[in-house]
Structures are given as C-alpha cells and as structure tokens.
Amino acid sequence: xxxxxGAKNNxxxxxxxxxxxxxxxxxxxxxEEKVKRLDAELCKYKDQIKRTRPGPAQEAIKARAMRVLKxxxxxxxxxxxxxxxxxxxxxxxxxxxxxxxxxxTMTALKSANKELKGMMKTVKIQDIDNLQDEMMDLxxxxxxxxxxxxxxxxxxxxxxxxxxxxxxxxxxxxMGNETEADGVPSYLQPDKEPDLDEELDLPPPPPGRTTTTxxxxxxxxxxxxxxxxxxxxxxxxLRG
Numbered sequence: 001x002x003x004x005x006g007a008k009n010n011x012x013x014x015x016x017x018x019x020x021x022x023x024x025x026x027x028x029x030x031x032e033e034k035v036k037r038l039d040a041e042l043c044k045y046k047d048q049i050k051r052t053r054p055g056p057a058q059e060a061i062k063a064r065a066m067r068v069l070k071x072x073x074x075x076x077x078x079x080x081x082x083x084x085x086x087x088x089x090x091x092x093x094x095x096x097x098x099x100x101x102x103x104x105t106m107t108a109l110k111s112a113n114k115e116l117k118g119m120m121k122t123v124k125i126q127d128i129d130n131l132q133d134e135m136m137d138l139x140x141x142x143x144x145x146x147x148x149x150x151x152x153x154x155x156x157x158x159x160x161x162x163x164x165x166x167x168x169x170x171x172x173x174x175m176g177n178e179t180e181a182d183g184v185p186s187y188l189q190p191d192k193e194p195d196l197d198e199e200l201d202l203p204p205p206p207p208g209r210t211t212t213t214x215x216x217x218x219x220x221x222x223x224x225x226x227x228x229x230x231x232x233x234x235x236x237x238l239r240g
Contacts, residue, residue, distance in 0.1 A: 017096065021089040028082040031075050038072040 015023075045065035052058040 017089055017093045021086055021093065024082050024086050024089065028079055028086065031079040031082065035072055035075045035079060038068050038075065041068050042072070 042065060045061055045068065048061050049058055049065070052061060
C-alpha cells in the first residue's frame with residue numbers, strides 16, 4: 001500500500017511569530033558584528049593613509065579601504081532589512097496578543113452577564129421599593145411613639161420671655177429682703193448648736209458651793225462644779 005499511495009509525509013509545524021523573530025534577531029546580531037569589524041578595519045586604513053605619502057602605496061591602501069567600505073554598506077543594508085522584518089513581526093505579535101486578550105475579555109464578560117441575569121431574577125425593583133416604603137412607615141410610627149412617650153404632664157406651654165423675666169425679678173427681690181433682714185440669707189446661715197443645759201433641765205448648784213473667796217474665783221467655780229454643772233464630788237469620798 002505504501003508503494004502505491006506513498007507514505008504519509010510528517011510535516012513540521014509552522015514556526016511561530018516568536019520563533020521567527022528570534023531567528024531574525026540572531027541574524028541581525030551576526031550582521032552587526034561584521035559591520036563593527038569592518039569599521040575597525042576602515043579606521044586602520046585611515047591611519048595608514050595619513051602616515052603614507054601620496055603615491056602608489058597610498059592609492060593601494062585607498063583601494064582596499066574602498067572595497068571594505070562597499071562591504072560595510074552591503075551589510076548595513078542587510079541589517080536594516082532584518083530590523084524592519086523584526087519590527088513587522090513585533091507588530092503582528094502585538095496584534096495577536098491583543099486579540100487573545102479581547103477573546104479572554106469577551107469570555108469573562110459573557111460569564112459575568114450570565115451570572116448577573118441569574119441574580120436579577122431573584123431581585124426585583126418593585127420589591128425593593130416596597131421594602132423601602134415599609135421601612136419609612138415604620139420609622140415614622142417609631143418617631144410618633146417616642147414623641148408620645150416623651151410628652152410632659154401639667155406643664156404650661158404658654159410661658160413667654162416676659163413671664164420668665166418677672167419670675168427672675170421676684171426671686172431676686174426675695175433674696176434681697178433676706179439679706180437686709182439677717183445679713184446673710186437663711187439658706188447660707190450656719191446651724192445653731194443646741195444648749196445642753198436647756199435640753200438636760202438640770203437643777204442649779206447649791207449656793208454655798210458656787211461662790212468662793214480669794215484671788216481666783218473662776219478656778220474655785222471650776223473645782224466646785226463638774227463639766228455637767230453638778231456639784232463636784234471630793235476625791236477623798238471617791239477613795240473611801
């Protein structure tokens with residue numbers, strides 16, 4: 001069968017844009033190296049021409065320099081052509097990458113669109129509007145309840161600024177009367193200490209023991225009476 005129909009040819013896959021660009025870049029680098037070598041050779045011939053006197057030797061050097069210059073121009077033309085090819089391949093590569101990005105973007109948008117459609121089926125604008133209206137009604141009812149609970153009882157609402165100033169003037173007059181009568185207002189006066197003698201209602205001391213003769217009547221009075229105003233008990237009687 002292979003003799004009749006022939007064997008199947010195994011074709012190599014076509015090179016990609018990146019492979020072609022890499023190959024051309026390598027060729028361009030090789031040509032660039034040749035151009036640099038020719039530049040160095042031309043510089044050498046230039047120095048030889050300056051050091052050589054005019055004559056056949058100088059003309060021979062100029063002829064070799066002219067041949068090298070022609071080679072340089074040829075290589076520069078090839079280099080420029082390769083660089084142009086590389087530039088075209090880069091443009092094609094950028095366009096291909098842009099199309100791939102566009103395809104991925106379209107795929108992502110289609111998937112997102114499908115998901116949004118599924119979500120929109122569960123969410124309706126009318127339901128949201130109704131929910132917002134119910135929330136507004138509930139907030140209004142709550143405000144009315146708070147106002148009703150915070151209402152004051154038996155508080156006159158018809159008090160104006162004139163009534164306020166009249167009350168303040170009357171209060172100031174009352175405070176002035178208390179200050180003139182007592183020197184200090186009643187709410188600022190200190191509390192009076194109670195009299196212990198009046199509260200205990202003790203009998204007066206005997207008249208014979210309350211009076212003493214001598215130069216120190218107050219000391220004798222202190223000895224005759226204790227701290228409660230009662231007759232002092234002698235120490236001798238306490239010892240016995």
